[in-house]
Amino acid sequence: xxxxxxxxxxxxxxxxxELGMAHMELSDLLVAVPLxxxxxxxxxxxxxxxxxxFAPLLLWMGLSPHQALATSTFAIVPTALGGTVTHxxxxxxxxxxxxVIGLTAFVMxxxxxxxxxxxxxxxxxxxxxLMYLVLTFTIRAEDEDHHPGESLPLxxxxxxxxxxxxxxxxxxxxxxxxxxxxxxxxRAFTVPxxxxxxxxxxxxxxxxxxxxxxxxxxxRGNGSMGLLLGCTAAIAAQWSxxxxxxxxxxxxxxxxxxxxxxxxxxxxxxxxxxxLGLG
Numbered sequence: 126x127x128x129x130x131x132x133x134x135x136x137x138x139x140x141x142x143e144l145g146m147a148h149m150e151l152s153d154l155l156v157a158v159p160l161x162x163x164x165x166x167x168x169x170x171x172x173x174x175x176x177x178x179f180a181p182l183l184l185w186m187g188l189s190p191h192q193a194l195a196t197s198t199f200a201i202v203p204t205a206l207g208g209t210v211t212h213x214x215x216x217x218x219x220x221x222x223x224x225v226i227g228l229t230a231f232v233m234x235x236x237x238x239x240x241x242x243x244x245x246x247x248x249x250x251x252x253x254x255l256m257y258l259v260l261t262f263t264i265r266a267e268d269e270d271h272h273p274g275e276s277l278p279l280x281x282x283x284x285x286x287x288x289x290x291x292x293x294x295x296x297x298x299x300x301x302x303x304x305x306x307x308x309x310x311x312r313a314f315t316v317p318x319x320x321x322x323x324x325x326x327x328x329x330x331x332x333x334x335x336x337x338x339x340x341x342x343x344x345r346g347n348g349s350m351g352l353l354l355g356c357t358a359a360i361a362a363q364w365s366x367x368x369x370x371x372x373x374x375x376x377x378x379x380x381x382x383x384x385x386x387x388x389x390x391x392x393x394x395x396x397x398x399x400x401l402g403l404g
Contacts, residue, residue, distance in 0.1 A: 199351025233292020
């Protein structure tokens with residue numbers, strides 16, 4: 126990565142935001158493309174959107190927190206869509222429950238994307254850190270796995286609440302929200318972890334799409350950079366989503382737990398730097 130900071134402060138217009146793409150150096154691209162593939166592989170395997178990779182990467186490139194989180198949301202859409210298409214093609218997402226969680230995620234994504242403009246950058250990063258820290262100690266796998274086609278009593282109201290969480294994560298924090306939704310569905314509603322991952326992928330697509338529409342209308346974020354990262358990640362997401370059933374539930378839970386801890390520490394560090402005026 127280039128050590129030179131290229132900040133794009135909150136409040137810049139569309140043309141100013143797009144200047145960030147022109148400032149990308151070859152060294153940035155050489156790091157961004159492999160990390161995009163990594164984000165996609167994790168997205169397809171864990172039901173996340175890839176924002177846990179995109180947001181820190183964009184902050185490292187010099188974007189301000191608001192611009193980085195908006196650009197991350199743009200990248201999440203094609204990333205999560207790559208895995209979701211695979212699940213839909215395999216008919217491994219129950220129709221009614223999927224529609225409920227997806228619709229709620231879309232509506233709440235629009236709502237929370239309007240609120241993000243009123244928060245300081247360090248507030249958003251602090252919320253990320255606290256969210257990840259809680260997840261580190263709550264993620265677990267279920268005792269018995271679910272087989273495709275098996276009927277499960279899934280509460281529609283509970284899944285709607287999970288969709289609201291997706292909207293909050295995508296609209297306010299620039300994250301897919303899978304690290305929150307998957308543990309929530311597993312612990313609170315006893316949804317098998319693989320099915321929870323599939324629901325999460327669908328909710329991430331819906332919430333990030335809604336938030337992206339609002340960010341585009343506001344002139345927030347860098348659409349070209351987000352598209353580059355997202356399309357790169359979508360390739361890996363399709364590959365890993367097709368292999369989800371080959372991974373043990375305990376392994377999936379451990380991966381989620383490890384990612385949550387690392388991200389809690391990183392987001393907390395960045396929030397402290399901004400709060401102290403060091404960032």
